[in-house]
Amino acid sequence: MSELFFRTLSQGLQAFIPVAAALSWARCTGRPKPIAAMRWGLAAGVLSTPAAGYLFAQSALQARWEALLAAFTAALTLYFIARPLRRSRAGEITPVQFGAALLVALAAATVVIVNRQTMEIAVVFKAVLDMRSRDAFIAVVGAVAASTALAIAYVQANRRVSAPVVLRATAAFAGVFFLQALVYAFHESAEAGFLPFSEMLHAASEPYGPDGAYGQWVSYLLLAVPLVAAATTRTQPRVESGRVRWREWVLDWQVQAAGVIAVLLVAGVIVLRAQNAGGRGFGLGASTHAAASPVTAAAAGIHLTPALAASRLLYRHTAGDATSSSLAFAALETPAATLLSVPFVCDRVSYAAGRGICLQTERGMFTTYKAVLFDETMQPRHSIKLEGSPSRTRISADGRLGAVTVFVTGQTHGYSSSSFSTRTSLIDMATGEELTDLEQFTTWRDGVKIHAADFNFWGVTFARNSNTFYATLKTDGKTYLVKGDLGLRKLTVLHENLECPSLSPNNRLIAFKKRTGPDLAPWRIYVLDLETMTEHAIEGETRSVDDQLEWLDDEHVLYGMRRSSQSALSDVWVAAVDGKTPARVFVPEADSPIVVRAAQ
Numbered sequence: 169m170s171e172l173f174f175r176t177l178s179q180g181l182q183a184f185i186p187v188a189a190a191l192s193w194a195r196c197t198g199r200p201k202p203i204a205a206m207r208w209g210l211a212a213g214v215l216s217t218p219a220a221g222y223l224f225a226q227s228a229l230q231a232r233w234e235a236l237l238a239a240f241t242a243a244l245t246l247y248f249i250a251r252p253l254r255r256s257r258a259g260e261i262t263p264v265q266f267g268a269a270l271l272v273a274l275a276a277a278t279v280v281i282v283n284r285q286t287m288e289i290a291v292v293f294k295a296v297l298d299m300r301s302r303d304a305f306i307a308v309v310g311a312v313a314a315s316t317a318l319a320i321a322y323v324q325a326n327r328r329v330s331a332p333v334v335l336r337a338t339a340a341f342a343g344v345f346f347l348q349a350l351v352y353a354f355h356e357s358a359e360a361g362f363l364p365f366s367e368m369l370h371a372a373s374e375p376y377g378p379d380g381a382y383g384q385w386v387s388y389l390l391l392a393v394p395l396v397a398a399a400t401t402r403t404q405p406r407v408e409s410g411r412v413r414w415r416e417w418v419l420d421w422q423v424q425a426a427g428v429i430a431v432l433l434v435a436g437v438i439v440l441r442a443q444n445a446g447g448r449g450f451g452l453g454a455s456t457h458a459a460a461s462p463v464t465a466a467a468a469g470i471h472l473t474p475a476l477a478a479s480r481l482l483y484r485h486t487a488g489d490a491t492s493s494s495l496a497f498a499a500l501e502t503p504a505a506t507l508l509s510v511p512f513v514c515d516r517v518s519y520a521a522g523r524g525i526c527l528q529t530e531r532g533m534f535t536t537y538k539a540v541l542f543d544e545t546m547q548p549r550h551s552i553k554l555e556g557s558p559s560r561t562r563i564s565a566d567g568r569l570g571a572v573t574v575f576v577t578g579q580t581h582g583y584s585s586s587s588f589s590t591r592t593s594l595i596d597m598a599t600g601e602e603l604t605d606l607e608q609f610t611t612w613r614d615g616v617k618i619h620a621a622d623f624n625f626w627g628v629t630f631a632r633n634s635n636t637f638y639a640t641l642k643t644d645g646k647t648y649l650v651k652g653d654l655g656l657r658k659l660t661v662l663h664e665n666l667e668c669p670s671l672s673p674n675n676r677l678i679a680f681k682k683r684t685g686p687d688l689a690p691w692r693i694y695v696l697d698l699e700t701m702t703e704h705a706i707e708g709e710t711r712s713v714d715d716q717l718e719w720l721d722d723e724h725v726l727y728g729m730r731r732s733s734q735s736a737l738s739d740v741w742v743a744a745v746d747g748k749t750p751a752r753v754f755v756p757e758a759d760s761p762i763v764v765r766a767a768q
Contacts, residue, residue, distance in 0.1 A: 173307040175532075176289055178387035179378075180315025182348070183213075183285035185390045187278060188319040189341045190248075192326035196334040205271040209278025213286065220283040221290025234378075235356035237284040242349035244277055249342050292534045318391060333401045340397035341390060348386045351376050355383075361511075465501050470724055470742070472500060478766035480507070481726075482519050483758040486738045495526075495546075500720070500763070503740075503755045510546050515558040516760050521567025523597045527558030527574075539572050541600050550600025555591055560627050560668065560716050563597065564634035569654070570595040571628035571637070592625040592639065594654065606639065606659070609652065613661040620644065627668035627716050628652075631675055638662075638669045638678060649678070649696070663696060663703075668716040670725070673765075679706075679717040679725045679745065693717060693727070695745045707747030718761045728759030 187210050194202045227233060293308050326334045355377035358369040376383045465472050481498045495510040495517060514526040522544040530536045537554035539561070556576035563570045573592040592606045606625040611618050620643045627640040637652045641661065649663040669678045676698055681691040682705075689712035696703045706725070715727040723745055730738045738759040743751040755761065 173311045176308050176311035177315055179285040179289050180312050181387045181390055183282050184315055184319035186281050188322040189338050192334050193338045196331040205274040206278045209275035213279040213282030217286040217290050220287035224287045225291045231356050231360040235360045238349050238353035242353050245346040333398045336401040337394035337398040341394045344389050344393045475766045480764045482762040482764050484514055484760040486759055487757040516561050518561045518563045519762050519764055520563040520565055523567040525561045525570050527561055562628050564630035566634050569634045570597045573626040590624045590626045609657045609659045611659040629669050629671045640667045670717040672719050672722050674722050706743050708743045708749055709751040726761040
């Protein structure tokens with residue numbers, strides 16, 4: 169939980185240290201009214217944190233809000249550097265008159281500065297409460313307490329030093345805080361799509377963003393740099409005619425000059441990284457496809473009927489660039505030629521009859537999972553929180569029902585593990601309501617009702633009649649094919665040693681993976697005839713396949729395959745179920761294929 173602690177501490181410092189620095193500046197420059205305004209703003213910011221966190225969690229435009237708040241923070245800090253701070257540091261420490269409107273604005277700005285970070289802490293804290301994790305709870309609460317204590321210590325320390333020391337430390341803090349807010353505003357603006365070439369710039373600036381390898385550590389400089397500046401400040405600056413000498417003024421602004429240089433350096437690194445990313449190209453370029461040897465439908469020996477030729481393939485990019493995990497559409501005749509790329513990031517995807525499911529992992533201070541239901545325009549309609557890492561999803565041909573399977577014991581477990589646990593839910597695609605969990609169904613085998621504590625279900629596939637579906641059941645170390653009846657809430661065991669079933673378009677065959685080998689390469693892909701209950705291996709693919717297959721037509725299946733166990737890249741392959749031809753790459757740098765049929 170150390171990462172959670174330090175990320176929360178970083179956010180707490182960004183929320184409270186700016187207020188502490190502003191309060192210290194106001195005290196040493198003789199401004200009592202702003203002190204009162206900022207204290208009221210601090211109290212209001214803390215009290216409004218739960219509401220701000222709720223609104224932020226419900227927003228579908230989180231990146232935009234983060235970008236706007238970061239830009240506001242940067243602008244406010246720049247104003248503070250250019251006007252009140254500069255006036256004070258020039259020796260003019262006579263109290264300035266603050267009108268009521270200005271005091272209210274100062275209090276409101278304090279609320280924004282505080283809520284900008286505490287709302288994200290609130291979202292994480294709610295997730296921790298939902299998980300009922302004691303360690304995570306201690307990490308978050310401890311980080312908030314530590315950041316609060318450090319802010320109080322900052323204020324108390326400034327009470328014990330002279331005004332020049334406070335002003336020098338405040339100038340140093342303002343320079344670092346402005347730099348941090350500026351970089352965050354740039355990064356979040358790219359994520360929100362406000363900038364040209366946003367995807368490329370977002371990927372290039374990721375290490376410097378709020379959760380980047382370097383970004384979160386800048387928060388600790390908010391304390392370190394003012395400490396160094398204070399330690400090197402002359403306690404008795406030379407003054408001539410009521411003004412600080414030019415040499416002293418220059419020395420006092422060295423830290424901010426260094427901040428400007430740091431901004432230029434960071435911008436240069438971002439530009440270089442962006443140019444390198446741009447050299448690789450956007451999306452799926454010819455250079456990335458060539459090595460994977462993609463094929464056309466004709467070259468793979470696939471005859472496309474008129475209806476199938478009018479269909480499309482939806483899949484997920486796996487390229488290691490800015491388009492990774494986003495979705496794309498391609499024509500089945502030339503699947504390697506992307507027709508349309510969609511900036512919709514998914515771990516798994518399914519689509520039918522104008523409705524889709526996108527399973528997402530949100531990595532940040534704390535990893536969360538959700539299912540996003542979208543329409544034919546690729547616009548989100550509903551969002552469902554998931555209890556574990558995404559595994560499988562399918563939608564019925566009529567678009568009425570969806571199925572989602574997650575690992576509820578963590579993303580490190582897989583189907584080859586003996587200790588995993590799954591949860592499979594059926595969803596009303598029109599409303600986003602969860603209808604039932606498959607563990608609520610009654611299960612029958614050979615006319616006898618069975619039940620065990622170790623029941624696990626996954627890999628739903630729907631028949632033409634969406635009331636009927638098939639799935640995998642695992643119990644007592646064995647896997648079974650079960651046939652489900654939604655209306656009766658009933659499951660019937662049909663076949664043994666079968667995982668991740670996929671029903672053919674004609675509803676006669678089920679393609680599946682069968683355990684035939686050791687855990688390192690456990691599965692071969694097979695086809696089961698539902699009428700005769702006989703099965704045969706797909707001889708064109710001899711490797712271990714860990715995927716829920718998708719039917720291209722009644723004679724070919726599609727599936728994702730990793731290039732190696734160490735690689736994040738995968739390709740979509742096609743194999744004939746009669747095994748007469750070897751499997752071929754159908755779409756490189758892709759997985760989670762879904763055929764969007766013309767009739768849909």
